[in-house]
Amino acid sequence: MAKEECILSAKDVEIQFSLRGRRLTAIRKCSLDLYEGETLAIVGESGSGKSVFTKAFVGMLDSNGSITNGSIMYDGVDISKYKTEKEWLRIRGKKIAMVMQDPMTSLNPLKKIGVQIQESIELHQGLKGEEAKAEAIEMLKKVGIPDPEHRFNQYPHEFSGGMRQRVVIAIAVACKPQILICDEPTTALDVTIQAQILDLIRNLQRELKMTIIYITHDLGVVANVADRVAVMYAGQIVEYGLVNEIFYDAWHPYTWALLSSLPQLGVKGEELPSIEGTPPNLFNVIKGDAFAPRNKQALAIDFAKEPPFFSISETHKAKTWYLDPRSPKIEQPETIRRMRERLRKRG
Amino acid sequence: MKDQNNTQNDILESEDDLFRFVEYSPEAAEMTGYSDYSYWKSVFQNFVKKKSAVVLTIIFILMVIFSFVALAIGKYDYKTLETNSSQSFISPDSEYWFGTDNIGRDYWCQVWYASQTSIKLAFIVAVGECLLGITIGCVWGYVRKLDGFFTELYNLINNVPMIIYMTLIALLIGQSFKIMAISLICFDWLVMARNVRNLVIIYRDREYNLASRTLGTPVHRVLIKNILPQLISVIILRLALSIPGTITMETTLSYLGLGLDINTPSLGILLRNARSYFLDYPYLLIFPAVIVSIITVTFYLIGNAFSDASDPRNHV
Amino acid sequence: MAEKEKLIEVKNLKVSFGTGKNEFVAVQDVNFDIYKGETFSLVGESGSGKTTIGRTILRINPASDGEIYFKGQKINGKISKELDKEVIRKCQMIFQDPMASLNERAKVDYIVSEGLINHHLYKNEAEREEKVQRALREVGLLPEFASRFPHEFSGGQRQRIGIARALVMEPEFIVADEPISALDVSIRAQVLNLLNHLKINRDLTYLFISHDLSVVRFISDRIAVIHKGRIVELAESEELFLHPLHPYTKALLSAVPQPDPEMEKQKKLFVYNPSIHDYSVDKPVWEEILEGHFIYGNQKELDQYRQELKKA
Numbered sequence: 001m002a003k004e005e006c007i008l009s010a011k012d013v014e015i016q017f018s019l020r021g022r023r024l025t026a027i028r029k030c031s032l033d034l035y036e037g038e039t040l041a042i043v044g045e046s047g048s049g050k051s052v053f054t055k056a057f058v059g060m061l062d063s064n065g066s067i068t069n070g071s072i073m074y075d076g077v078d079i080s081k082y083k084t085e086k087e088w089l090r091i092r093g094k095k096i097a098m099v100m101q102d103p104m105t106s107l108n109p110l111k112k113i114g115v116q117i118q119e120s121i122e123l124h125q126g127l128k129g130e131e132a133k134a135e136a137i138e139m140l141k142k143v144g145i146p147d148p149e150h151r152f153n154q155y156p157h158e159f160s161g162g163m164r165q166r167v168v169i170a171i172a173v174a175c176k177p178q179i180l181i182c183d184e185p186t187t188a189l190d191v192t193i194q195a196q197i198l199d200l201i202r203n204l205q206r207e208l209k210m211t212i213i214y215i216t217h218d219l220g221v222v223a224n225v226a227d228r229v230a231v232m233y234a235g236q237i238v239e240y241g242l243v244n245e246i247f248y249d250a251w252h253p254y255t256w257a258l259l260s261s262l263p264q265l266g267v268k269g270e271e272l273p274s275i276e277g278t279p280p281n282l283f284n285v286i287k288g289d290a291f292a293p294r295n296k297q298a299l300a301i302d303f304a305k306e307p308p309f310f311s312i313s314e315t316h317k318a319k320t321w322y323l324d325p326r327s328p329k330i331e332q333p334e335t336i337r338r339m340r341e342r343l344r345k346r347g
Numbered sequence: 348m349k350d351q352n353n354t355q356n357d358i359l360e361s362e363d364d365l366f367r368f369v370e371y372s373p374e375a376a377e378m379t380g381y382s383d384y385s386y387w388k389s390v391f392q393n394f395v396k397k398k399s400a401v402v403l404t405i406i407f408i409l410m411v412i413f414s415f416v417a418l419a420i421g422k423y424d425y426k427t428l429e430t431n432s433s434q435s436f437i438s439p440d441s442e443y444w445f446g447t448d449n450i451g452r453d454y455w456c457q458v459w460y461a462s463q464t465s466i467k468l469a470f471i472v473a474v475g476e477c478l479l480g481i482t483i484g485c486v487w488g489y490v491r492k493l494d495g496f497f498t499e500l501y502n503l504i505n506n507v508p509m510i511i512y513m514t515l516i517a518l519l520i521g522q523s524f525k526i527m528a529i530s531l532i533c534f535d536w537l538v539m540a541r542n543v544r545n546l547v548i549i550y551r552d553r554e555y556n557l558a559s560r561t562l563g564t565p566v567h568r569v570l571i572k573n574i575l576p577q578l579i580s581v582i583i584l585r586l587a588l589s590i591p592g593t594i595t596m597e598t599t600l601s602y603l604g605l606g607l608d609i610n611t612p613s614l615g616i617l618l619r620n621a622r623s624y625f626l627d628y629p630y631l632l633i634f635p636a637v638i639v640s641i642i643t644v645t646f647y648l649i650g651n652a653f654s655d656a657s658d659p660r661n662h663v
Numbered sequence: 664m665a666e667k668e669k670l671i672e673v674k675n676l677k678v679s680f681g682t683g684k685n686e687f688v689a690v691q692d693v694n695f696d697i698y699k700g701e702t703f704s705l706v707g708e709s710g711s712g713k714t715t716i717g718r719t720i721l722r723i724n725p726a727s728d729g730e731i732y733f734k735g736q737k738i739n740g741k742i743s744k745e746l747d748k749e750v751i752r753k754c755q756m757i758f759q760d761p762m763a764s765l766n767e768r769a770k771v772d773y774i775v776s777e778g779l780i781n782h783h784l785y786k787n788e789a790e791r792e793e794k795v796q797r798a799l800r801e802v803g804l805l806p807e808f809a810s811r812f813p814h815e816f817s818g819g820q821r822q823r824i825g826i827a828r829a830l831v832m833e834p835e836f837i838v839a840d841e842p843i844s845a846l847d848v849s850i851r852a853q854v855l856n857l858l859n860h861l862k863i864n865r866d867l868t869y870l871f872i873s874h875d876l877s878v879v880r881f882i883s884d885r886i887a888v889i890h891k892g893r894i895v896e897l898a899e900s901e902e903l904f905l906h907p908l909h910p911y912t913k914a915l916l917s918a919v920p921q922p923d924p925e926m927e928k929q930k931k932l933f934v935y936n937p938s939i940h941d942y943s944v945d946k947p948v949w950e951e952i953l954e955g956h957f958i959y960g961n962q963k964e965l966d967q968y969r970q971e972l973k974k975a
Binding site: 559563577 | 747766773
């Protein structure tokens with residue numbers, strides 16, 4: 001596979017929030033490289049920091065949050081140092097666009113949806129009036145909304161959930177961004193609509209040559225859309241690699257626990273391996289591996305020292321002491337071996 | 348140098364040592380992100396942050412206390428006041444701290460006595476309208492079948508200005524503290540009931556109330572334990588705003604001669620009496636007016652501060 | 664095979680809201696039985712009416728037409744006080760949203776013992792406390808949690824409190840309305856395991872309502888697929904996955920993303936178009952096309968399905 005160009009590079013990013021007088025470290029030294037044309041999925045549960053991390057790329061952190069360390073290099077500039085709205089407007093919506101989970105809060109309920117798309121086009125593409133309107137109708141057609149000339153004049157409440165999400169996607173891609181960040185775009189939608197939206201985003205990506213970051217907690221969606229996957233836990237990326245490497249050859253105990261606990265991969269009649277306890281409190285400083293207290297096979301060093309990234313392959317890295325040569329031999333769990341078996345059997 | 352090497356080796360070795368499995372402890376895993384967030388504590392903290400509200404609360408409490416103290420330390424006892432035309436219209440001086448009124452009675456004890464009466468009336472009405480309003484509001488909101496009936500009742504009563512009701516009552520039934528209190532309660536419950544009813548409708552179909560229904564909880568317990576606790580901030584806000592409302596209404600009615608009887612002093616009666624003379628003797632107007640203003644402004648600001656403080660979105 | 668006892672029977676159920684022009688029919692022509700000891704799942708998307716069915720069985724909504732039987736006795740419509748009490752005791756519900764299904768201003772102790780208090784199911788204070796503690800322990804929570812408030816707990820723990828609340832009544836039948844949809848991925852396994860344990864230890868029967876077919880496969884014995892208020896297919900879970908017949912079932916199955924990248928990449932999406940059914944002349948029926956496998960369709964479609972089954 002030819003080495004694609006790295007278009008966004010985040011290094012050792014640290015993000016903190018001040019909440020009720022205390023400081024919460026939501027992202028603890030996270031690094032990420034994004035390559036042109038790929039679909040990267042960031043998986044994690046609530047509280048893992050996946051949304052916060054990507055909000056930092058478009059300058060949409062809440063007012064009580066700030067990037068306290070690290071750098072985010074995009075287009076030759078460190079955008080983590082941007083302070084003013086003016087600087088962010090050069091990127092946000094234009095080069096990096098975002099699609100959020102709830103289409104109702106992304107759309108202005110008092111404006112016709114066609115007008116909302118048109119505004120985005122006028123702002124970013126420099127077209128005006130009739131030209132912009134024609135482009136907006138073209139956009140509606142592209143995202144699969146039937147009868148676009150008529151629906152241009154309708155309001156958000158006249159659309160169903162799936163249709164609204166299509167409109168939001170239309171607004172986001174209207175300016176042909178280089179990077180599209182989708183933050184759980186289908187979580188609130190029915191499963192049949194979800195499949196259609198995922199298909200739509202895939203087609204748009206191919207046509208507009210975009211790079212996509214998907215944020216989700218649904219491993220099924222990840223399997224469907226991703227080329228590469230990054231797994232986040234307690235504000236850090238703990239494992240990343242190609243999608244096949246993560247599903248069939250994962251090495252971090254949290255990824256193991258996550259995959260094993262999926263009912264879709266469970267065996268009927270057997271108990272589903274579950275993860276006990278709860279994620280750590282990020283108000284406190286975490287020593288060692290954040291997942292250690294919940295790991296039934298933790299090593300003593302997991303509590304003492306934070307593990308570095310170990311390479312399993314050139315594209316696959318995991319942050320766990322299990323991969324250190326000094327570690328005792330440990331086997332991947334049953335679930336993962338079963339998946340590999342099934343894959344092998346299918347040929 | 349040798350020592351350093353040894354320590355280096357020691358460190359590596361002790362690290363190597365750490366590559367062993369440890370006992371899994373479920374208690375450590377269950378260490379929940381315990382949040383010691385208490386709703387009422389946060390409300391209090393937020394309220395206290397608004398210095399103006401705190402200052403006014405203190406001023407009001409002092410004023411109420413003072414009204415009792417004032418009568419005690421006053422040179423003249425209210426009950427033994429005599430009319431003495433020769434002493435009328437004396438401006439405030441060392442003998443009569445607030446001066447005297449048009450028939451020579453000490454104004455100081457009149458003003459403070461009147462304040463007590465007005466405040467007493469306001470609180471009684473507030474409590475009464477609270478009880479009546481909450482009860483009716485709950486039934487109105489919770490029992491779907493009665494919604495239509497109560498809405499019509501509300502519209503019927505609400506569409507007629509209160510002044511007309513009070514006028515009719517004053518003329519047909521009479522004027523006294525008790526009558527005023529009861530009639531104010533009978534018409535003020537409307538606003539409280541409406542606020543309560545709107546919230547009850549919102550909370551009625553929330554999942555935890557459905558759960559109570561499937562458990563067979565009787566309606567009154569659902570209202571008291573499930574729904575009312577959510578309404579406390581609205582109720583208190585309503586109370587805070589009703590107190591100046593009552594005082595204003597009483598003042599207006601007394602001014603028009605439709606309020607309390609002349610022998611029961613209230614701030615409104617005093618203002619009424621001062622009506623004819625205040626151009627020449629402004630002090631007759633100023634003292635009661637200032638007190639009415641303090642009460643009104645205080646409760647209005649406290650009410651607003653409390654309503655802001657009890658909004659959970661402000662608890663950050 | 665021993666004759667299995669029917670715990671719940673639903674016959675020709677119709678539930679509609681509003682009247683006259685504003686009448687909205689949420690559920691119609693629904694027929695199914697739930698046998699004692701099984702987990703029966705109802706799968707559908709939003710607006711399909713699955714939650715309505717669950718709530719109607721527990722008498723939260725009134726049924727507009729049809730009958731519901733519990734252990735042979737009719738429980739919809741007006742029933743005697745004793746029967747009402749029995750239904751409340753024996754049939755309980757677990758709700759979807761752990762953040763909304765607990766009374767924020769009450770202690771866990773009151774929340775769990777609410778049902779006991781309503782029906783005086785204890786002799787004295789000590790017995791009530793003991794029942795509460797037993798219920799909390801059974802769901803994996805510490806008994807000392809009884810004196811705390813719901814906001815101090817995580818989503819998974821709150822859901823377990825909701826389960827304890829249902830359990831303390833010692834029910835026979837539980838309607839679980841999307842009990843894991845609002846929970847984090849890693850917590851779902853805990854709750855599913857708990858539900859399975861309780862089923863075995865307490866001899867429970869579940870109606871499991873969900874929108875996620877893949878989760879339902881793991882936990883259920885039989886599955887019914889519901890679309891716009893009508894059940895379109897009902898079969899044993901493995902049978903449904905092996906031989907899905909109704910086009911909506913096929914669409915649902917193909918739409919659910921599986922956590923298996925190779926499989927996903929090769930998958931072809933099957934879209935369901937309701938207009939492929941022509942019910943103007945040939946009226947549809949609810950028929951048992953195989954033993955235990957029911958389907959909704961008109962004669963022409965039923966013939967097609969039979970052909971499909973023969974080829975399989």
